[in-house]
Amino acid sequence: MTNRNVVAPIGKSSSRVNNTLVELAMSISNSNALPRAAVPGIMALLGGVLGLPQKKLLMKRLEDGSVKGGAKVNTWIDSMRASSPTRLKSTQNQDPSPWNLYHPSALNMFDQIIGESKGKQIVTFLDYDGTLSPIVADPDKAYMSKKMRSTLKDIGRHFPTAIVSGRCIDKVYSFVRLAELYYAGSHGMDIKGPTNRRSTKKGNEEVLFQPASEFLPMINEVYNILVEKTKPVSGAKVENNKFCLSVHFRCVDEKNWVSLAEQVSLVLNDYPKLKLTEGRKVLEIRPTIKWDKGKAVEFLLESLGYANSDNVFPIYIGDDRTDEDAFKVLRKRGQGIGILVSKIPKETEASYILQDPTEVGQFLRHLVEWKRTSTQYHQL
Numbered sequence: 574m575t576n577r578n579v580v581a582p583i584g585k586s587s588s589r590v591n592n593t594l595v596e597l598a599m600s601i602s603n604s605n606a607l608p609r610a611a612v613p614g615i616m617a618l619l620g621g622v623l624g625l626p627q628k629k630l631l632m633k634r635l636e637d638g639s640v641k642g643g644a645k646v647n648t649w650i651d652s653m654r655a656s657s658p659t660r661l662k663s664t665q666n667q668d669p670s671p672w673n674l675y676h677p678s679a680l681n682m683f684d685q686i687i688g689e690s691k692g693k694q695i696v697t698f699l700d701y702d703g704t705l706s707p708i709v710a711d712p713d714k715a716y717m718s719k720k721m722r723s724t725l726k727d728i729g730r731h732f733p734t735a736i737v738s739g740r741c742i743d744k745v746y747s748f749v750r751l752a753e754l755y756y757a758g759s760h761g762m763d764i765k766g767p768t769n770r771r772s773t774k775k776g777n778e779e780v781l782f783q784p785a786s787e788f789l790p791m792i793n794e795v796y797n798i799l800v801e802k803t804k805p806v807s808g809a810k811v812e813n814n815k816f817c818l819s820v821h822f823r824c825v826d827e828k829n830w831v832s833l834a835e836q837v838s839l840v841l842n843d844y845p846k847l848k849l850t851e852g853r854k855v856l857e858i859r860p861t862i863k864w865d866k867g868k869a870v871e872f873l874l875e876s877l878g879y880a881n882s883d884n885v886f887p888i889y890i891g892d893d894r895t896d897e898d899a900f901k902v903l904r905k906r907g908q909g910i911g912i913l914v915s916k917i918p919k920e921t922e923a924s925y926i927l928q929d930p931t932e933v934g935q936f937l938r939h940l941v942e943w944k945r946t947s948t949q950y951h952q953l
């Protein structure tokens with residue numbers, strides 16, 4: 574094939590073809606299916622068929638983002654894979670590895686944890702997906718079990734309790750349906766307090782804090798763009814979490830992950846005020862404000878009157894990278910404990926481990942039982 578066969582006549586269609594070639598060149602450079610050594614040759618070949626303006630465009634795009642973007646896209650994908658590996662190797666029933674030694678099971682260490690909390694008010698902070706509900710393919714069907722809900726009801730009766738989620742509050746509330754709890758949705762950017770069940774049909778309406786409200790129009794705009802751009806990718810799903818968005822990869826064939834991530838990257842190039850974090854087979858887009866689940870925990874502790882108190886023992890349970898911000902806050906305060914929900918070793922600021930939502934349920938029921946018994950003992 575000669576260059577002449579590829580280059581379209583001068584005019585609009587020529588520039589369209591050449592712009593497509595620029596996109597193609599970027600996809601090739603970003604692709605991790607090709608050996609890196611092959612990329613310069615292919616780029617040179619495509620460079621040969623492009624007109625000068627497109628060459629300049631290609632050079633510029635490659636310089637200020639796309640090759641860099643390629644590395645970025647691959648990092649996102651590696652990170653998503655690491656957060657949710659397909660083949661899970663349980664950490665239980667293995668020889669104790671250093672990771673198991675440094676991050677023991679919160680169930681095995683229950684008595685020690687309770688000992689540490691002595692004389693202090695326990696406050697529980699619970700992530701939703703992967704912590705209270707098992708990970709499922711369809712994010713709209715991530716229901717909690719009846720048993721978990723009744724455990725959560727008991728937990729809320731005995732301890733101030735907040736659900737801290739990447740989801741929008743309405744969605745997470747529709748799964749939990751407990752008006753007596755605090756909710757920090759959109760990664761803590763939407764905080765609401767308990768409400769009197771009779772005063773509102775919907776449940777939680779008491780807004781405490783919304784630090785990203787000015788981003789609402791931008792988030793909606795990006796949501797609409799992403800829905801359009803990702804339509805051709807089979808299995809891709811964009812979820813509007815009010816102050817942030819999730820692009821789901823779970824049902825997308827892995828060979829299409831790079832091109833889906835590239836689409837997201839291209840859209841985000843036009844929105845420097847938004848940033849991206851990686852979760853479990855999901856890319857999460859949110860405002861670049863300095864607010865996260867950790868800040869939400871601090872805000873809630875302050876609202877509960879424990880800003881500078883030594884008499885509080887927060888327990889934060891979560892499974893995701895975004896929960897690390899909360900684990901860090903507890904470490905920094907030197908108060909309470911972080912519990913990571915994971916079957917595999919992960920880098921974490923949490924002190925203890927629970928394997929899955931079933932173990933989370935067991936741990937929470939132990940807490941309820943302990944509280945009931947100790948209250949009865951004090952009443953004697």
Ligand SMILES: O=P(O)(O)OC[C@H]1O[C@H](O[C@H]2O[C@H](CO)[C@@H](O)[C@H](O)[C@H]2O)[C@H](O)[C@@H](O)[C@@H]1O
Pocket residue numbers: 700701702703707708709710711712715737738739740812814818819821822823852853854855857893895
């Ligand atoms: O902070 P979280 O409550 O853990 O929210 C993080 C994301 O959770 C949801 O996605 C995850 O769970 C889905 C249902 O099990 C699963 O299909 C998806 O692959 C997981 O990433 C939620 O849908 C996202 O919007 C949240 O950002």
